[in-house]
Amino acid sequence: xxxxxxxxxxxxKELAIKLGExxxxxEQIFHWITCKEALSFWEMTDLPKTLRKRLSEEFSLALPEIxxxxxxxxxxxxxALKLQDGEIIETVIIPERDHFTLCVSTQVGCxxxxxxxxxxxxxxxxxxxxYEIISQVVLARRYLKEKGEELPLRNIVFMGMGEPLLNxxxxxxxxxxxxxxxxxxxxxxxxxxxxxxxxxxxxELAKTFPTALAVSLHAPTDEIRRSLMPIARxxxxxxxxxxxxxxxRIKRGRTTIEYxxxxxxxxxxxxxxxxxELLKGFPFKVxxxxxxxxxxxxxxxxxxxxxxKFQKILLSHGILTTVRKSKGLGIEAACGQLRAKVVKDSSPxxxxxxxxxxxx
Numbered sequence: 001x002x003x004x005x006x007x008x009x010x011x012x013k014e015l016a017i018k019l020g021e022x023x024x025x026x027e028q029i030f031h032w033i034t035c036k037e038a039l040s041f042w043e044m045t046d047l048p049k050t051l052r053k054r055l056s057e058e059f060s061l062a063l064p065e066i067x068x069x070x071x072x073x074x075x076x077x078x079x080a081l082k083l084q085d086g087e088i089i090e091t092v093i094i095p096e097r098d099h100f101t102l103c104v105s106t107q108v109g110c111x112x113x114x115x116x117x118x119x120x121x122x123x124x125x126x127x128x129x130x131y132e133i134i135s136q137v138v139l140a141r142r143y144l145k146e147k148g149e150e151l152p153l154r155n156i157v158f159m160g161m162g163e164p165l166l167n168x169x170x171x172x173x174x175x176x177x178x179x180x181x182x183x184x185x186x187x188x189x190x191x192x193x194x195x196x197x198x199x200x201x202x203x204e205l206a207k208t209f210p211t212a213l214a215v216s217l218h219a220p221t222d223e224i225r226r227s228l229m230p231i232a233r234x235x236x237x238x239x240x241x242x243x244x245x246x247x248x249r250i251k252r253g254r255t256t257i258e259y260x261x262x263x264x265x266x267x268x269x270x271x272x273x274x275x276x277e278l279l280k281g282f283p284f285k286v287x288x289x290x291x292x293x294x295x296x297x298x299x300x301x302x303x304x305x306x307x308x309k310f311q312k313i314l315l316s317h318g319i320l321t322t323v324r325k326s327k328g329l330g331i332e333a334a335c336g337q338l339r340a341k342v343v344k345d346s347s348p349x350x351x352x353x354x355x356x357x358x359x360x
Contacts, residue, residue, distance in 0.1 A: 003060045005131035034183035037138045063135045089161055091136040099154035102140045107162025112196055113230045127167040133174040159194040165201035172209045189250045196231050197240040210248040214256040219266050220274035245282055254285040262291045263300040272310045276317035286321040
């Protein structure tokens with residue numbers, strides 16, 4: 001059964017015509033499943049009852065099931081979502097000073113195998129469908145409304161489980177739905193796509209639907225990067241930086257360079273100066289992410305002194321640099337901490353699943 005959250009406004013208008021209805025019925029449906037976050041067709045009170053009945057019989061608006069909710073002391077909220085095929089993904093609501101940010105997954109698992117990320121340990125299962133991506137936004141918006149939150153869910157960051165650009169077709173369609181002025185109406189500068197640096201896909205996104213861009217670099221040299229990220233064997237840092245410079249800047253914004261600081265690996269003054277050389281002359285923003293340790297990963301977090309020194313070196317070269325405050329540490333929702341893990345209890349029908357977020 002087709003889930004109508006898979007469809008753009010134009011496709012819903014075409015569907016309405018196929019059903020023998022005027023095209024504006026498609027606009028009404030689009031409004032209900034975006035702005036109104038409708039859960040059923042019967043909520044669509046401006047549609048004829050006969051149409052609502054037919055829609056409910058032939059189509060779906062099903063959302064993933066929230067099987068676990070965890071809230072950290074800092075207000076970060078993590079949902080474990082069960083998909084129709086039984087796979088589990090996670091999405092995270094992050095509180096900011098005057099808004100909320102949602103970290104969205106695009107794949108079940110991740111095929112890139114980055115050494116510092118626990119998601120890599122679960123391997124890759126499949127890409128998410130468009131409606132599975134959009135559903136994370138719908139569920140988050142409904143949750144905040146039900147809690148009576150007055151601050152908006154303003155930013156959507158595709159930094160959850162998976163490499164977004166390896167699900168490019170569905171990603172672009174989801175972005176178009178999220179940005180449509182008659183729907184969710186998110187500004188392109190509020191939609192951030194993170195990538196480990198897939199140059200070919202970056203170029204396709206740039207041509208088709210450019211948004212804010214965040215590139216997971218994590219090293220200033222190809223040698224260090226290859227030791228951390230297998231994808232580095234495919235694209236050099238020079239190729240990635242060049243692709244970043246060609247990528248359209250949304251409202252003269254800055255392309256973000258994500259850089260996980262790992263003790264004695266990529267946190268030295270040499271690395272900081274080398275990174276500054278790479279980025280000079282272009283409006284990049286560097287987001288330093290101190291590594292979040294985990295017993296199953298062979299890396300350590302640098303000292304606060306080392307982190308601050310790295311930042312000061314970049315700032316001295318005129319590179320806008322921030323240090324990300326890790327939120328959600330108490331519920332294992334911070335950068336690189338999580339993974340998909342299935343633990344069966346004594347009941348054969350009971351399964352506790354803990355899944356991963358790749359926020360780097």
